[in-house]
């Protein structure tokens with residue numbers, strides 16, 4: 099049995115279902131300490147207990163946070179810092195920004211942000227900034243952000259990034275997945291080639307999960323059920339997410355966008371460095387952060 103991750107610690111968001119749950123299980127099976135994040139305390143406890151029973155040597159811990167809210171992301175980051183400082187000598191080996199949502203109808207969070215923009219883009223942006231100092235002391239820190247092939251057809255509507263005026267669920271989703279790649283491009287640039295922390299955006303392919311079934315109208319659920327039925331399993335997809343978070347041989351890779359363990363060209367819009375910087379500045383403003391990542 100591969101026990102190569104004993105002594106290493108990873109945070110996986112959206113670890114209560116689909117790709118994130120499968121990634122948490124893969125890391126636990128290899129002996130890692132896994133801090134899973136979910137929005138449901140019940141599902142968190144159940145998953146923690148199930149994985150701990152399946153992998154008695156793994157160190158599982160599930161934390162609850164609604165990543166739609168920046169207040170919750172900040173509280174989560176504090177809880178993770180406390181755990182990692184207490185149990186892992188302040189070293190975090192990887193952060194997998196996987197949690198994601200598709201919302202057909204326009205919905206605002208209690209903090210006034212469009213929900214997909216908040217969960218899919220602002221939450222990984224803020225959580226990464228909050229945890230960067232823990233990742234920077236790891237010998238090989240990794241930030242893996244789960245994007246999507248949906249980013250290929252997307253462009254950012256700079257005048258109305260959250261589509262407040264003319265909302266379209268699919269367009270909003272595509273924008274957030276493009277934002278995931280632009281965020282990774284800029285993080286990569288800011289960290290520089292000599293940093294021990296590497297940032298990758300993962301394209302998981304089409305995966306048979308319930309993402310399109312949650313809180314969506316019947317037609318959207320039916321379309322997703324039909325479309326995703328030809329997808330790969332969450333386990334197959336998660337293998338490659340875990341690979342990006344752990345594989346030593348890609349530590350010096352300069353490719354930002356990966357699918358199934360291979361670098362892939364993202365859309366030209368995703369490689370626009372000026373757009374990446376501009377998006378970073380806007381996102382920092384939305385999160386009340388300084389522009390340079392915290393270190």
Ligand SMILES: NC(=O)c1ccc[n+]([C@@H]2O[C@H](COP(=O)([O-])OP(=O)(O)OC[C@H]3O[C@@H](n4cnc5c(N)ncnc54)[C@H](OP(=O)(O)O)[C@@H]3O)[C@@H](O)[C@H]2O)c1
Pocket residue numbers: 111112113114115116117118135136137138141163164165166196197198199217244245246247301302303304305306307308309310312326329332
């Ligand atoms: N499935 C695909 O074909 C596909 C393709 C490309 C990209 N992706 C991306 O892959 C990632 C994982 O998606 P999936 O397909 O595995 O979907 P999923 O099974 O629905 O998993 C999404 C995870 O995110 C969590 N989550 C959603 N909203 C949250 C919130 N406000 N706060 C905290 N956690 C929240 C979910 O929690 P609950 O368990 O409580 O719902 C779940 O654990 C997403 O970023 C998605 O965009 C998926």
